[in-house]
Each structure stands twice: as C-alpha cells, then as structure tokens.
Amino acid sequence: MLEVKDISARVAGATGPLRIVGGNTKKRYGHVDESHDVLEMAGHAGVMDYHPAELVVRVRAGTRVSELVSTLAENHQVLAFEPPIHSETSTVGGVVSAGLSGSRRPYGGAVRDHVLGAGVVLFDGEYRAFGGQVMKNVAGYDVSRLICGAYGTLGVVADVSLKVLPAPEVEQSLALEMSIDDAQELVLSLTRRVSPMSASAYSNGVLRLRLSGLADDVASERQSIGGDEIDGGYWAELDALRLDAFQNAEHIWRLSTHSLAPIEHVYDLLDWGFAQRWLMDPESNPVSAEGHWTCISNTIPSFGSLNALEQKLHRNLKKVFDPNGIFNPGRLGEDI
C-alpha cells in the first residue's frame, strides 16, 4: 500500500520531472516523456468513505475504475459521467486527471461535473485538500474541478470525492438503419424534449441509441422510436475505443464540437449527439471551422491549441501549482 506520505516523499525528493502513472492506459494521450522518472499511483488504492444515501464516494486515486463501478453497482448506484474503462487497470485518478467522460456525457454531465473534492500533493510534497464531500460547496476557488483534465500537470491527485447517482431502473440499447441526416434529426428531436435517451452514436449508416430510466418511460420511448435491440455492452466498448473502427488505427482523431456543427468529413463514428466525431488515420491532419481536434497517438499526440492569452493564464497557473515544473511537464502542451 502506497501512503500519502510516500507520495509526498517522492515529490519532495524529486530531482527532475516525474511521470505520474495510474494504470498506464492513457499513454497515447498527450506528450509522454519516457525519460522522466515514473511515479506509480496504483498502490494508493481503496474506497475511503462511501455512504450510499449521501450520494458521495471518496476514493484514493489508484483505485481501479472497474472496482469502483462494481462497488457502486452493489448499491444500485453509478458514476453518471460513465468513465471510459480502457482496461482493468485503469484508475480513478487517471480518469479524473484525463477528464474523460463516456457515452452518457451529453445527458449526464462530465467528470468535472461530478467531482466534489480532491486531495492533491503539490510541488513541495505537501498534501492539500480542496472542495469536500458535500454536494454544494463554494468556499475557495474550485481547484478540484480545475485538476480534471489537467493530465497531472498541476499536481499529484491523491484522492477524489465523486457525486454518485441512483442507477437507472432499466436500460435498453437499439440500432436503426438510417441516413446521417435523418439520424441527426431524430437525436435532435429527442434532445428537444424530456427523453430517457442516455447515449447516441452513428456509424456506417446505423444509429445506435440507449434509453435509461423508469421501465414505463423506456418502454414508451422504445415504442415511439422502433429499431432493433442490441447488446448494451456496445457503449463500454465505444468509450474505451475498443470498437473495430478504433482497433487498428494508429492515429485516432477526435473532434469536439457542437451537435449542429456542419459535418465536414466522412467520419468513422459520431457520438455524443453528433458533438464528438472520430476520424481514423486521415491522410492529413484534419481541420474544422468549429470545435477542436485531439489526436490520440503514440507518435503525434496532440490536444487542441491555445491562443496567446489562454497560454499566459495556463503558464501562470502551472507556476502556482508546479513552480519547478516537475509534474508531467509538456504533457498538455508547451510549458504546461
């Protein structure tokens, strides 16, 4: 078992940059410098506090996401942002640091929407606690949301407190063959009213939807939409980029845009209500009028770029949290 004091000692004694690693399942996200010393977090694991009726769970960062998800399932609860589980070894700290949300993102919110608090070890090796274990908390700046998606460039996430929600009574997934225009129109019309839709993806002429909620609501929506029932396991495969479309791609390009943005490429897959779009190994780096591209790749990883003003704020913040530049330097971009 790795304790906070061990993490603190590693950080305080660091003579150069540290590469913070949980399950090491996101090494294709951002610039990973293999020459940096590794700080293994998987040993700092376990649920610290969980009272189901409070809808809050506090876990150590090295806890496996798969284990947390089963613990919650025993109490009929879920993480509403549906964390992608790239492999059994994926950790909660990794998912939070990478800010990764799954298929439920447009309907249930992002990781950062469910982070209530975080304990972090910063540049001096000291442990600091931000946020808390309660639903509403506006004391101090929201550092625990800031660390979501920061890829460990601000500090070592030691533990997080997450809001959890009751699991839906029933879930049903379906597939419908239709044109992309019809699919977009259908998804849009479901978004426009209260609907149990909890996931949507379009690829190769097929729209897949998931309905989650009370049995009556799911049944009546199912009746109005039609389609063939499919295995609900599809969504976890999609979120973990394990579908066939993703399997053999060297460079996975992801466009984050909005649902109504013009469709400018022949995408391999479009999900999140058409707001997240995927291209495998395009001949040249794709560009779009709206949104930003991320490339998941061993050789040309990249996140979207920042303008000069954004860069200034990012560098200033990086200096506050990591003045010596030891936490995953360069992972998120130049100087951060």
Place this chain on the structure above:
Amino acid sequence: MRHMTPEFLKALRRIASEVILEPERLAVYETDGLTAKKQRPGVVVIPESTEQVQRITALCYEHQVPLVARGAGTGLSGGAMPHHEGVLLVMARFNQVLGVNEHALTAVVQPGVTNLAITHAVEDLGLYYAPDPSSQIACTIGGNVAENSGGVHCLKYGLTVHNVKEIKVVLPEGELITMGGPGFDTPGYDLLALLHGSEGMLGIVVEVTVQLLPQPPEVAVLMAAFSQVDQAADCVADIIAAGVLPAGLEMMDQLAIEAAEAFIGAGYPTDAQALLLCELDGSPAGLQTLIEKVRGVIQDGGAMDIQVATDAEQRARLWQGRKAAFPAVGRIAPDYYCMDGTIPRRELSNVLASIKALSERHGLPVANVFHAGDGNLHPLILYDANDDDQLERAEAFGSAILQLCIEKGGTITGEHGVGVEKINEMCIQFDSLELEIFHGIKGAFDPVGILNPGKAVPTLSRCAEFGAMHVHVGDEKFPELDRF
C-alpha cells in the same frame, strides 16, 4: 493600492457617461444583500458596453485602483460590498437576452439579465433555465456565475457551473477572453469551472451562454409533516436510498413552519416539528411510479400528514410557504441573519440539536430552512440590529454554526459565497498551504490585486490575527469539552 486621483476620474468620465460621485447617490450602493456590512464606494460607474468595461478595467489596472463588479446586489455574503477608495462597476445596463438557439438549447445573455428573465425569454419554446436561487426574480446571471449560485433544484439539475456553456470575461488588464464553448469541452485547463464561484476576484463576466432544458411534462409536490425532526431527516436519506432523485427536497423546522403559516397560510400543520417538501418530475406514467415510491417511504417513516399536489395551483400553494419562509421569519423579528453551511445529510439531526443548544447559549432564536436533498442548511438567526449586543451575538452564533459545519465534514458556504462575511471562517476550513494556492490562483489572473480586494480569501496575517485553528474534518477543537 493607490488613491483615485483627479486625473483618474477625468479619464473615467471620458470612457463612460454615467459616473457617480455625489455622496447621496453613492449611498444607494453601499451594501448588497448582506446589509450588516456597509461601505460607501469611491465612485460608481455604469458602463454600457464590453469595450467600456475593458477600458475601465485597464484604467484601474494602470492606476492600481480597486474595482468591484456588482450585479443586482442580492448577494448574501457581501461579495459586492464596495471599496471606499475604489470603483464600483454596476452591470445593470447589460440587461439584454442576445439570442436563443432552440435547437442547441442555449441562450446568450448579458450578465445583468435576471435569472428568472432567462426562463421567461424561453418558456414559450417549452424550455427553461434550471438553477433557481431564491432571489431569482432579482439576481443576475453575472452574479450567479460569480457565486456559483444554487437553488431548490440543484440536486437533480446542478448548480450554475453545470448549466453554463461559455462565458466572456474581461481580465484585470482589460483583455477579453472566452472560456468554455458550444461543445462539451475545450483544450487546456477548465477555466470555465474555475471562474464559477470566484466571487469577482479573477475577472468580470460580460456575456454568458447558458444551457437550457426542456420543461418536464409533469410535476408533483409532496408535503410530509413529522412530529419529530429525526423522522424527517431519516426520510430524506430513505428517499435517496430508494433510488429516487427528486427535483427538489426541502425541509423546514418548527419555527420556520409556524412563521410561514402565520404569514401565508399554505396549509402546513403548525403542530409539526419538521416538514418535508419533495418535488418530483417526469412523464405522466413515470411520475405516478415516483409518487407512489416516495409516498411509501414517507408513510413508513411515520409522517403525521401527507399531501400530494399535481396541479399547478396546489403545487404553488405548497411551495408558497417555503418560498416565503425568509420574509415570514422577517415578520417575527426586526432582523434575521441567514447562514449557509453544508453538511453530510446523515449529520442533520445532530447538527439541528447542536444549533438549538447554540441558540440557547447565545440567547437568540433560530429558524431552519434546509435544502435537505443536498445538505445545504440555512439557519435564520433572529435578532435586532439596533441592539449592538444582539448583532454581536448573532455574528458569534453564526460563526459557531459554520465551525460546527466544518467539524461535521461540511463547508462554511454551500451557495452564498465567502465574500466579507465568512472570511474568518475560511481560516478554519483551510490551512495556510491551501490558502497560499488560492492566493496564487488570484495572482495568476490579477497580479496587482485590483479586483474585489479583501474578499473571499483571507490573508495569512488575517488568519493569524483571527487566531483560529484550522480544523480537520472529524476533529473537534476542544474534544474535552461537552459538545451539547
């Protein structure tokens, strides 16, 4: 910080037409919703455009003059209390809904638009804006972002931070930056989240794009009255444990019930010790299932009276008492001091018992209204502001409640913000290492410290002077003493 020079004021007049210096007109702005804290601003400026805000900010930066932004002034923690030698930037003229996209479910609004006006602008389309702080008729969306405001429907629909897609912000040197965007994420750090609840310390919000939601087809309100506080508190946990996520779940204690009933006559049983209001929404069929589930839990929990309202008029009647609770309490005492702590719900009975003991110790009555679903407690301390001794006791009582919230694993503010009101208690919730990071974040945006100086984050020397010890969750400050 420097003083405002004649040269500075002259430059200010060249930028904005409405510059107020007359003492009698400045007096209007000397306080926000926390009326116990007053400060006359050095000068009030009412800009009309983003460009003016940029130029005013840059001028203040150049002259190192404090700048405090103000929306409707409904804040309850003194976050918009002016600086006596600084500029108060009143955003009242930024009152336009700039556009609604009914397909993207978004509205672009100026920061001075009131919270409720957003819903009014879109309700004909079957849409609404979910966060609903109790001051929603008057409070502005710019202030909601600054305070990360909540409301009755947070448990299911989230706080302001969960319902805003994009903001345009003027930074202290006058630059305009966009945070967030029309999609679900943006590159880099989540500055959009960081700005929420930053209390006007990092930038001035000049435009907000909010997420809208389709109106639920059906809504019901259940009222349950209990002869014991514990029963009501247990019921709250049992409703959640039954897998129901209510749209709103509110609780009132005996004094709050009595005051509300005397004021508005909502039909609450005045012999009850506690009252729960549970709002449910969904499809017609789904809603019936939820109502039966919750009714079962409440019956098993020993409620002495249950009422269910599905039509709009009955629902409004049941809600009326809760919504009028603050003014109702205002009728039974010359003044009240509204507190805002959050606790883990399982501590509710303990905390209410402790508040009762504190009430006796400080010799001031207290009424409790409570966003029970998310553990956000609003004790209303009754006092007379004309009696200095009572004001002092009210503040001491309030501070004791906040310390109690921290000891029970909660926080000193759930939705009202720190402002000037809870600045000392920040020294208890956070230690100097954490406060240093907060000061660092402030410096990353505002190195000279012109925006809202002295608010939200205490200096380390202030904490030393306050003499408070940082309390870790679960530790009590003097464990050897009886904790009532």
